[in-house]
Amino acid sequence: MSTPARRRLMRDFKRLQEDPPTGVSGAPTDNNIMIWNAVIFGPHDTPFEDGTFKLTIEFTEEYPNKPPTVRFVSKVFHPNVYADGGICLDILQNRWSPTYDVSAILTSIQSLLSDPNPNSPANSTAAQLYKENRREYEKRVKACVEQSFID
Amino acid sequence: MESFTQNDGNRDELIIQQKRDIEKEISDTTPLVSDQLPLTCLYAEYSGDEVFTAKIQDLSKKYKFIRRTRPDGNCFFRAFAYSYLEYLISNSSAYQEFKKLAEESKEKLVQLGFPSFTLEDFHETFMEVIQRVSPDNLGGHSTVQEELHKIFNEQGYSDYVVVYLRLITSGKLQEEADFYQNFIEGDLTIEAFRHLEVEPMYKESDHIHIIALCTALGAGVRVEYLDRGEGGTVKAHDFPEGSEPRIYLIYRPGHYDILYPN
Numbered sequence: 001m002s003t004p005a006r007r008r009l010m011r012d013f014k015r016l017q018e019d020p021p022t023g024v025s026g027a028p029t030d031n032n033i034m035i036w037n038a039v040i041f042g043p044h045d046t047p048f049e050d051g052t053f054k055l056t057i058e059f060t061e062e063y064p065n066k067p068p069t070v071r072f073v074s075k076v077f078h079p080n081v082y083a084d085g086g087i088c089l090d091i092l093q094n095r096w097s098p099t100y101d102v103s104a105i106l107t108s109i110q111s112l113l114s115d116p117n118p119n120s121p122a123n124s125t126a127a128q129l130y131k132e133n134r135r136e137y138e139k140r141v142k143a144c145v146e147q148s149f150i151d
Numbered sequence: 152m153e154s155f156t157q158n159d160g161n162r163d164e165l166i167i168q169q170k171r172d173i174e175k176e177i178s179d180t181t182p183l184v185s186d187q188l189p190l191t192c193l194y195a196e197y198s199g200d201e202v203f204t205a206k207i208q209d210l211s212k213k214y215k216f217i218r219r220t221r222p223d224g225n226c227f228f229r230a231f232a233y234s235y236l237e238y239l240i241s242n243s244s245a246y247q248e249f250k251k252l253a254e255e256s257k258e259k260l261v262q263l264g265f266p267s268f269t270l271e272d273f274h275e276t277f278m279e280v281i282q283r284v285s286p287d288n289l290g291g292h293s294t295v296q297e298e299l300h301k302i303f304n305e306q307g308y309s310d311y312v313v314v315y316l317r318l319i320t321s322g323k324l325q326e327e328a329d330f331y332q333n334f335i336e337g338d339l340t341i342e343a344f345r346h347l348e349v350e351p352m353y354k355e356s357d358h359i360h361i362i363a364l365c366t367a368l369g370a371g372v373r374v375e376y377l378d379r380g381e382g383g384t385v386k387a388h389d390f391p392e393g394s395e396p397r398i399y400l401i402y403r404p405g406h407y408d409i410l411y412p413n
Contacts, residue, residue: 004307008272015268064269065310065352086163097350098314099269 005063009033012102024106026057034059038106042145043114047138051145055085055109057102067096070105077144079116079127087112088122177223184233184303185219187411193217193377205383210375210401216411217401224353227360227400227407228313233303234398234409235370236284240295243286245397250281252368260322273318276311314352316364321345323363334359355405358390365390372398375410 009028016026026038036057042048054073060066070092072085080088091100091108100108121127129137190211197203218233220226239246257274261267284299286292302308324331328341335344348354365372371394375385389396399410 004276004311011268011272064272065314094351095346097346098273098352099266099318099350101266101269104266 003061005059005061006033008064009059009102015101016103019103021103021107024103024110026055026102026106034061036102038102040106040110040113042148043110046114047141048113048145051148053113053148055106057105064098064100067092067100068105070109074148075144077123077126077140078113079118079121079123079130080112081126082122086122088120174223177221181219181221182304183221183306183309184229184300184409186300187216187218190214190217190410202379202383203377206377206385209384210377214375214399214401214410214412218409218411220406220408222406224355225310225313227356228316228364229303229309230400230407230409231364231370231372231398232312232316233299234400235368236281236299237296238397240284240286240299241292246286249368249370250285253278253281256319260318263322263325265318265322270318273311273315276308277315280308280312310352317350317352319367320360320364321349323367324349324359327363331359331363334362356407361390365394370398371396372400374407375399375401377401377403 010033013028013033023041023043024038026036029035029037036059038055038057040053040055042051042053052074053076055070056073057068057070059068070087072081072087074085076085082088087109089108089112091097092105116127116130118127118130126137126140129140190207193207193210194204197207218230220230220233235249239249257270260270280302283302284295286295288295288298303312324341324345332341335341339347344359348357349360361372361374364370372390373387373396374390375387377385380386399412400407401410
């Protein structure tokens with residue numbers, strides 16, 4: 001059955017294919033348009049460079065009126081990523097706007113990798129190292145970049 | 152440390168789940184927009200309450216009917232849209248004027264910086280709704296009125312109309328940011344306010360939302376305030392001030408419904 005959420009997700013997918021933003025990709029899973037797999041490539045000139053980070057995006061019938069649930073499947077060491085892969089990002093919570101699409105979500109997460117917000121930490125170790133010991137932070141990030149090749 | 156943050160994440164999810172359960176209970180029991188009900192049905196809600204009983208009595212001198220909207224944080228926008236379209240159905244020239252304004256609104260929002268790709272989706276649906284309630288449609292007034300009621304109780308359409316009105320409101324705030332900044336308490340910028348309080352669905356409306364939307368669409372609204380304030384009479388406020396009201400709403404703390412004047 002075609003619902004506004006499904007219709008909109010088809011549009012999102014079409015746009016993502018026709019006009020793909022640099023460094024991100026995503027597609028619905030084979031049998032369910034409400035669950036997507038996505039990949040974000042670590043942005044250049046950041047410790048995440050060369051990483052390929054996998055995510056899942058789960059939509060409800062209330063999309064785009066409500067944001068989807070986005071989670072990293074790959075292990076990501078980052079101040080705003082929870083241990084279970086959940087992401088603390090305002091546009092996925094209280095600043096969600098129905099004008100955001102999958103493309104906008106993925107590019108926002110990509111810029112979160114470059115610019116963490118250590119003041120609202122989901123991983124306090126990462127936040128602390130980011131603020132106080134940048135070398136150690138980068139070392140831990142690089143370890144998860146290498147892990148991302150294997151996953 | 153990491154196990155602690157993990158718990159934090161789970162707690163967020165529990166809160167979200169609880170919120171969803173409450174929302175589901177409301178949506179299972181209350182239609183998005185109800186049938187027209189006699190205003191006197193309000194007495195039952197405040198039986199034994201002298202202040203409210205006196206005020207409902209006062210209100211019933213001016214209004215005969217009420218139409219309830221679901222209390223989901225979108226009630227102002229939904230009530231506004233329903234009531235205004237109801238007015239437009241029986242006013243062909245005002246309808247045509249509004250249709251033109253709605254048609255042109257998309258380009259205006261794109262110029263203000265809204266993403267054209269997603270905006271289009273909402274705008275198309277909004278225009279489809281307007282077209283489906285044209286006063287010139289076959290079947291005459293009562294058929295169009297039924298169509299309006301049907302559309303507004305279909306979640307997909309109904310919510311897309313709300314979204315589009317939120318975007319128009321947000322656009323107006325941005326366009327006249329210097330003016331609207333005066334209405335915002337604390338040190339939130341207009342930009343932050345739009346993203347936190349206007350564009351997300353289910354966020355309740357305040358005077359600033361009402362003024363911006365009425366001004367953007369050139370539609371007058373009269374709001375009757377039924378609250379615990381002194382005086383025994385219901386106070387009305389017109390937005391924008393001095394305009395002729397086309398839309399009549401009743402406000403009870405936290406909620407808007409539609410009113411029908413005698």
